[in-house]
Amino acid sequence: MLRILLFLPLLGSAVILFLPRRALAGIRAAAILAAAATLVFAVFLLMQFDTLQTGPQYFETHTWNPRLGTSFSLGLDGLSASMVLLATLLCLVAVLTSGVIRERVKGYYLLLLLLESALIGVFTARDWSLFYVFWELTLIPLFFLIDRWGGEQRHRAALNFVLYTMGGSVFMLMALLAVYDMTNAYSFDMSALQQTARSLPVAIQTLLFVGLFIGFGVKMPIVPLHGWLPLAHVEAPGPVSILLSGILLKMGSYGLLRAAELLPQAMVAASSWLAVVGIVSILYGAVLAWRQRDLKAMIAYSSISHMGIVLFALATLTPAGLTGAMMQMIAHGFTAGILFLVAGLIYERTRTRDLGAVSNLRERSPRLAFLVAIAFLAGLGQPGTAGFVAEMHALLGGLERFGTWIVLLGIGVLISAAYALRTVGRLLAGPRHPREVLPALSHAEFTAAALLVAGIVTLGVWPSPALNLIQGSVAGLVKLFPP
16 A cells, blocks of 8 residues: 555656656646645545554565565554655645746656655655665755756755755764664664664663764754755745755654654653754744745744754653644644745745835735735744644643743744744735736645645644544653653
């Protein structure tokens, strides 16, 4: 079942490969069909998912190299299932909003579907060697998507992204090889490696955890490993920015959760330091977002702040905190998606991202103004949106573990609210322009926006399905950490 899910986007890319370059409508239709089919199949799998189980479901394994202990192993638990659903949804949104791409269209959609397949592989892999292969595979399509279809500084942005990520991956690979060498499992299977790695001394576990943390921290990203993110988000095409912030950042936090499963005693030993790094990321990202005039740069820095909340919530090691971390990963996927979608829509209609040059959207484009309001209210965690549920759990977990230190988290949230409300006021109100009416949203853009708004509101007013989906993973993680 998971192999079908993994290969559906590859099938779509193969169809696009054999289509003529000039068949633009056929290429776009094939990409939309492949992305939609993958999302539908992911929903079908989740409808049969047993939320009470803590172990992987739909598990399958095929040995690659018995001497090295590598295998093609796939499986879904509550955490990976939520990430797969988020990835397939955002990939469909990215395809739907890619009508703005008018050059080298065939290569663009082909790379986009290859990226989707690699993302699914990261979240379904149950073997560390396979996880690493898919992790690195995401770099190839992303490099070309930024380098070929990005903005004026696209070459620098693509190179920074690859160098940062590959540099972090070296530390991750060294840590994984060290765990493999120090244990008697002689297998990269996640379950087998976990059973033996947990018996290592705490000092050794902590050293190995640092290597994994650097690799995953670059991708999240956390301060000071965030240098690639602002430039990459600003220079990437709008649909690619949706994927970068909406799902690529979640690869880092997802990997950190897997590292916590692998080395739980190290996670406990490092939890206070992780909370400090999380708080620094929250405040740093929020302050820099507040100072931006470029709309995409502001959203990029806000992502650092939101992922800092994920790290802080993980560091609590409490049921409420871990639930908040997982819910924040899901909520930020929807929120970042709608924010970058709005930024792209504004740029396509006004040819600027300067907050001082865009105003009065309320009269010029009422539907776009509505999306702007929804996007930024979701970003600040307004009650009734997915972000509120996530941040409330994070606050409760932080209060339980760190007490009054969560005041710093509250300050970060207040700064986020300040720049979000200021931006809404500037974009929706302000002086009139000579050209009063902006082009209306296309059917594809409206559909993409509707999918994200529906997800944000549904998780905000009815979070039970998402909470039930991740409860098994939360229960399994909590058992690993000693009181």
